[in-house]
Amino acid sequence: MIIVMKPNAKKESIDNILRLIKEKGLDVHISAGKEVTIIGVIGDKSKLSCCNLEIAEDVDHILPVTESYKLANKKFHPEPTIVKVGNTTIGGDELCVMSGPCAVESAHQVLETAIAIKKSGATILRGGAYKPRTSPYSFQGLEEEGLKYMKEAREATGLAVVCEVTSLAAIEAAVKYVDMLQIGARNMQNFYLLKEAGKTGLPVLLKRGLAATIEDWLNASEYIISEGNPNVVLCERGIRTFETATRNTLDISAVPVIKHKSHLPIIVDPSHATGVRRYIAPLAKCAIAAGADGLMIETHPDPATALSDGPQSLTFDQFDELCNELRPYAKLAGKRF
Amino acid sequence: MIIVMKPNAKKESIDNILRLIKEKGLDVHISAGKEVTIIGVIGDKSKLSCCNLEIAEDVDHILPVTESYKLANKKFHPEPTIVKVGNTTIGGDELCVMSGPCAVESAHQVLETAIAIKKSGATILRGGAYKPRTSPYSFQGLEEEGLKYMKEAREATGLAVVCEVTSLAAIEAAVKYVDMLQIGARNMQNFYLLKEAGKTGLPVLLKRGLAATIEDWLNASEYIISEGNPNVVLCERGIRTFETATRNTLDISAVPVIKHKSHLPIIVDPSHATGVRRYIAPLAKCAIAAGADGLMIETHPDPATALSDGPQSLTFDQFDELCNELRPYAKLAGKRF
Amino acid sequence: MIIVMKPNAKKESIDNILRLIKEKGLDVHISAGKEVTIIGVIGDKSKLSCCNLEIAEDVDHILPVTESYKLANKKFHPEPTIVKVGNTTIGGDELCVMSGPCAVESAHQVLETAIAIKKSGATILRGGAYKPRTSPYSFQGLEEEGLKYMKEAREATGLAVVCEVTSLAAIEAAVKYVDMLQIGARNMQNFYLLKEAGKTGLPVLLKRGLAATIEDWLNASEYIISEGNPNVVLCERGIRTFETATRNTLDISAVPVIKHKSHLPIIVDPSHATGVRRYIAPLAKCAIAAGADGLMIETHPDPATALSDGPQSLTFDQFDELCNELRPYAKLAGKRF
Amino acid sequence: MIIVMKPNAKKESIDNILRLIKEKGLDVHISAGKEVTIIGVIGDKSKLSCCNLEIAEDVDHILPVTESYKLANKKFHPEPTIVKVGNTTIGGDELCVMSGPCAVESAHQVLETAIAIKKSGATILRGGAYKPRTSPYSFQGLEEEGLKYMKEAREATGLAVVCEVTSLAAIEAAVKYVDMLQIGARNMQNFYLLKEAGKTGLPVLLKRGLAATIEDWLNASEYIISEGNPNVVLCERGIRTFETATRNTLDISAVPVIKHKSHLPIIVDPSHATGVRRYIAPLAKCAIAAGADGLMIETHPDPATALSDGPQSLTFDQFDELCNELRPYAKLAGKRF
Known part of the structure; x- marks a missing residue:
């Protein structure tokens, strides 16, 4: 899961997101680009399900990185089911x-x-x-x-x-x-x-x-x-x-x-x-x-x-x-x- | 319900449709245009539900004339429901x-x-x-x-x-x-x-x-x-x-x-x-x-x-x-x- | 721009991507998650336009982070046009x-x-x-x-x-x-x-x-x-x-x-x-x-x-x-x- | 072209439609059903193009019967083009x-x-x-x-x-x-x-x-x-x-x-x-x-x-x-x- 911040997001807003994620025991990677800062979340995202990060201050939007289905996903079960x-x-x-x-x-x-x-x-x-x-x-x-x-x-x-x-x-x-x-x-x-x-x-x-x-x-x-x-x-x-x-x-x-x-x-x-x-x-x-x-x-x-x-x-x-x-x-x- | 026949539909095909409709106790109107003949069905169309006229010989397509919903239809119940x-x-x-x-x-x-x-x-x-x-x-x-x-x-x-x-x-x-x-x-x-x-x-x-x-x-x-x-x-x-x-x-x-x-x-x-x-x-x-x-x-x-x-x-x-x-x-x- | 690698992407594949991006004078951030590694690109992405990274080895998909329109974008021109x-x-x-x-x-x-x-x-x-x-x-x-x-x-x-x-x-x-x-x-x-x-x-x-x-x-x-x-x-x-x-x-x-x-x-x-x-x-x-x-x-x-x-x-x-x-x-x- | 009148359309409304169509030199077929009356138009419909019958009094809707394309239509040119x-x-x-x-x-x-x-x-x-x-x-x-x-x-x-x-x-x-x-x-x-x-x-x-x-x-x-x-x-x-x-x-x-x-x-x-x-x-x-x-x-x-x-x-x-x-x-x- 990647959190894309608004251009010119305040430092406190970014710190707030980091705090919310770390409170759930997850890890983050920050990448400060020229236009925007993005925050990658590492670990079991289901722990974040009750954190509605989309409406946190200075968040622009959120990008999912992995599919929401697991058991039906070929990435985790490469053999075809018969x-x-x-x-x-x-x-x-x-x-x-x-x-x-x-x-x-x-x-x-x-x-x-x-x-x-x-x-x-x-x-x-x-x-x-x-x-x-x-x-x-x-x-x-x-x-x-x-x-x-x-x-x-x-x-x-x-x-x-x-x-x-x-x-x-x-x-x-x-x-x-x-x-x-x-x-x-x-x-x-x-x-x-x-x-x-x-x-x-x-x-x-x-x-x-x-x-x-x-x-x-x-x-x-x-x-x-x-x-x-x-x-x-x-x-x-x-x-x-x-x-x-x-x-x-x-x-x-x-x-x-x-x-x-x-x-x-x-x-x-x-x-x-x-x-x-x-x-x-x-x-x-x-x-x-x-x-x-x-x-x-x-x-x-x-x-x-x-x-x-x-x-x-x-x-x-x-x-x-x-x-x-x-x-x-x-x-x-x-x-x- | 209107049945649009193919251009140059055979007379027997048209007669066959008329027979099927009349067998169900319904009435018809035929209108022979320059390009195509159309047949209007008059009466309770639900009697025709097991006649799949669309696949009868020389039928081009069928046009519904009235809506399929009745109880929710304003035409038959003009007063608003509160x-x-x-x-x-x-x-x-x-x-x-x-x-x-x-x-x-x-x-x-x-x-x-x-x-x-x-x-x-x-x-x-x-x-x-x-x-x-x-x-x-x-x-x-x-x-x-x-x-x-x-x-x-x-x-x-x-x-x-x-x-x-x-x-x-x-x-x-x-x-x-x-x-x-x-x-x-x-x-x-x-x-x-x-x-x-x-x-x-x-x-x-x-x-x-x-x-x-x-x-x-x-x-x-x-x-x-x-x-x-x-x-x-x-x-x-x-x-x-x-x-x-x-x-x-x-x-x-x-x-x-x-x-x-x-x-x-x-x-x-x-x-x-x-x-x-x-x-x-x-x-x-x-x-x-x-x-x-x-x-x-x-x-x-x-x-x-x-x-x-x-x-x-x-x-x-x-x-x-x-x-x-x-x-x-x-x-x-x-x-x- | 974020490049999401396949699970178990080979190290050489990741290195290849990094090389391609750096050759264009752009900077990267790597974030190695539990399931997948993602690579964030920092700088002017238009320089990458002739690098079709989507088909590079072990790339799963690419996520755009910023909008493709600039002159019409409120982020860069907050005042309404009259x-x-x-x-x-x-x-x-x-x-x-x-x-x-x-x-x-x-x-x-x-x-x-x-x-x-x-x-x-x-x-x-x-x-x-x-x-x-x-x-x-x-x-x-x-x-x-x-x-x-x-x-x-x-x-x-x-x-x-x-x-x-x-x-x-x-x-x-x-x-x-x-x-x-x-x-x-x-x-x-x-x-x-x-x-x-x-x-x-x-x-x-x-x-x-x-x-x-x-x-x-x-x-x-x-x-x-x-x-x-x-x-x-x-x-x-x-x-x-x-x-x-x-x-x-x-x-x-x-x-x-x-x-x-x-x-x-x-x-x-x-x-x-x-x-x-x-x-x-x-x-x-x-x-x-x-x-x-x-x-x-x-x-x-x-x-x-x-x-x-x-x-x-x-x-x-x-x-x-x-x-x-x-x-x-x-x-x-x-x-x- | 078929004109479907509203239920209980007034006689004058129907007569008005008939007059409009006949003025253009076209022929009609009327079919008075239990619920609605429908009017079929026979002849060259392009003559009606400046008659917006849809908004005439008591018209419910209009159904086209034939396709609007002619030169590309297989009905009129059955041989495949090579x-x-x-x-x-x-x-x-x-x-x-x-x-x-x-x-x-x-x-x-x-x-x-x-x-x-x-x-x-x-x-x-x-x-x-x-x-x-x-x-x-x-x-x-x-x-x-x-x-x-x-x-x-x-x-x-x-x-x-x-x-x-x-x-x-x-x-x-x-x-x-x-x-x-x-x-x-x-x-x-x-x-x-x-x-x-x-x-x-x-x-x-x-x-x-x-x-x-x-x-x-x-x-x-x-x-x-x-x-x-x-x-x-x-x-x-x-x-x-x-x-x-x-x-x-x-x-x-x-x-x-x-x-x-x-x-x-x-x-x-x-x-x-x-x-x-x-x-x-x-x-x-x-x-x-x-x-x-x-x-x-x-x-x-x-x-x-x-x-x-x-x-x-x-x-x-x-x-x-x-x-x-x-x-x-x-x-x-x-x-x-």
Whole structure:
């Protein structure tokens, strides 16, 4: 942490800062430049958390030097994390493709989907039983009944199963049925939910919030990991910008940035990022080329009658064709698929 | 709802759309232009929710005509809503000033604050007992103990009390102690929490999410109101943009936009919007000039030692001076303060 | 400038950095923390401009300590700049109201407008003769003929006149007719144009770009001032965000931020910021309450037939009523109007 | 164009709108729904440009139905445009790689670069002679002298040459030396410059503005094409968002969106999009996977001493390695490279 003083800061103001820092048992380095004096703080900065140095006399501003996340930080854990979900892994040399409907609608729909996507190469079945919808007048999900259908499909096909959870009650239900919990974009900073998900020990798929910086996102993962659960997979699904040609703006750079800053695996969800079916295939290829560990792609037996997000869902034939197109990209990226 | 067909859409494609709409018992108007044919749908569009017309053959795009929120919409409820909280009201001819610390730290701190802000003219005491913090290593709040201190301060001063809730457990605790529940920006689309807050019947202060459009925000309020609880107060607290000179960007236009589109009261929180103490006074004046029904402003007995958000907190003297400066602005805006 | 090294940076890497800096005649301070070593550079950093230290071995990142703009920086020029335009001033104790049509359409329109706005209290007539329009199929302006009409209106009323310039040719024409040049939002980083405007010595109204940070904006002003022309007035007119309820998002915080960081005057244009007539009055009051030195507000004799931006233009009666409403706000802010 | 009336709009208000539209010789369709009446306008909407219907009595809002750009619109020109530059083409079955330094520094630097990048497979040499820099204290370019060095490198190697132009004077100089003009992001809405570039007949590389929507961008291209010059190549180089881990946010979705909406070729510039060398290779692969027609990548003989943007420049060895990595991606995408 570096404290930049105002030009012509008074000696007493500087001495006051030094005193405050030393009182906490920390060390300092002073550097008096031509324009300004800067003070570097050495030691465990968390001890300073109740010293609001920014408003001390003659302080101009404060610069952080190190990242606020530790457990998710590659600097301190250089080895990549590989998360095991059912019989598949994410973060290693497999390309993990998750697929299924936005919303679980019926046992038949889910089973039919599971069989189809497995044939095409997916290893994890997704499906929403608790749906966070912008309007209360949209379909809100089948809740626990939906989870049961997911489990049945898992038993029938051997696919692993991931479902979004939106409350403690949903977590308590989900742990009985699923292999992986999903925290959606709108709950990425629902820290209470993150901690509860962390406590289950189940792998957690953490989607990026629409307004979350990569640093916010890694800090959110830190809430899960600090509960003793290192099995976090990040999912880039678009951020909110001024562009309206796509529903959100896929921040594809997040893939190499995460690979540089963190040891956690990262997958990409082109379905939610664009909201438009015709853009899913090119962006799925992009994701692999950028180094992603997997993909989440929505499919539906009959997108035209889907209760949620039909326009961005692929039919089984379209999904199968896409998987075939993705194979050579996976190979180039050194991933099995 | 208007369906815009592609140029040269086939007659069968248009007939197919007409059939789908009529099957749902809705009426249509066709308008064949030089470039494109458009189809207007007449009647209750919610019947079409499972028809994903966007992906039907030859459809170019779909334009919504009416807003998705109904209960919060001024078109259908032209009279302004006035929310009663303790002995004060929000949305009528009073300017409601809420103040207090970001985080509750001790019984003494809260009581001292309550006495000071009451003297300056505030009528609602704020204070966080459940703190959503970006990093798990920051202070997380005193939880129920904090709520108790808030209630004691209420009993001692007669001020009403508002606290943020971040989970069902927090709501269940808070209803025993507070006059108003706050849903924070990070939980604005935690729809589960919105519904639970709605069920309590207590007034709800709904902060705008960092990436929420005004339409998203009004849809979020709809979750509360549709539980039979019309006592919603909106709070603009800045949105996330590319500008970094302030912590967030205060969207002051949201005040007149909400006044135009909704009957709900709206207040402004310049403390969180800017994150910088020196910008609070000019933006508080702005809020009143823009037509806001109230303000939320952070105060602390000793900002330099605050456990949370010290740099944006005012001392009691600064707060008192600000209230004196705000009075003539309130008068100009036709509000008592 | 501070250079933050990677954890476990090699001694040779650090020595290499030190050598590079010392070769340029600059001094350093090293601070070896527990996690990382940081190196502070002391002296004239412009000497380092061709040393791309960011890509030197073992460098993690570089933190700037001081702002890149100097001439516009309040730290080095604490006295506020007062810009004289015709018989009026901007930045002193007057509230300067500029008004007129988006586009100059005829001599009659401009003269009629000048007479009306002068009666209401405006002191500068605005009017676009060179129009930067998003689509080439929209009206592009009367060019030099429009400038002549502006000058005629100036002579008839004594108002000062400001016109946007979009090219060197436009500047060369405008200097013959106007009192102040306007650089529009879309040209804020047209550095060639900024320099040419600077050379004229005329006061320059510099609108903020839609994607410009406040630092970018002050750097743009630096291009004008460094040509020996200190007469720059900044104009906040909204930035581009995800919100679509208003055309742009008025960043009202920019007013106190600029007042804190720079000595340049700042005015606000609520017409372009919102694009909607009904939001202009509340935001004009806001601007004054936030400390702005003036306003730019579009008026038109008959907005319903305006060739450009009719929906955001006020009629003369609406403008007169607005000016009357603004007077007590100006008085509260200590400004004559 | 569709006019949505307010609920309970008066009959006279509707009649007034109908009269206004019919006066312009246009036809209408009225659709009276349960909540609102909507009016569709049929015919050439440009005739309505001076009717500001938005502010007519009882109008709620207006919805555009068709895009504002025509010449760049795939709906009206379904065949892809192939632009010939020197001996190479963009938009056909070649992958066009442009490379070179951010700023031209010397004849030697440019020639050395041209020889190296040609060997690796690039076909167009880029190099900035007129540099738009955020701060006036940064290196501003060698201007015409720089253009000469570019032409010498062209003659020595046979590569085509592209240079940015920032003023009419720069265009007049550049036409003597280069094969393609570049309009930079900061000048994307410098409509005067777009028209002048259009008039030269030379191919134009049009970079996307930092705050430009895809629709704004296509409208900007329309300024060039409407001067009779169809040789426009678009270049996605990142937009401005709240994320700061990369300099800008590469909007990779723009590639398939442009391919869907326009017939113009599109290339991607990962160097400026990220500003960080280590992210260039993954994003270059992405661009090809997304369907881009080419790439622009910065190289420099010695990035550590580059006068501009060194941290994002590749060395010749890094560039050669990248080209080798890109070849199988180009092949998968059906492009020769």
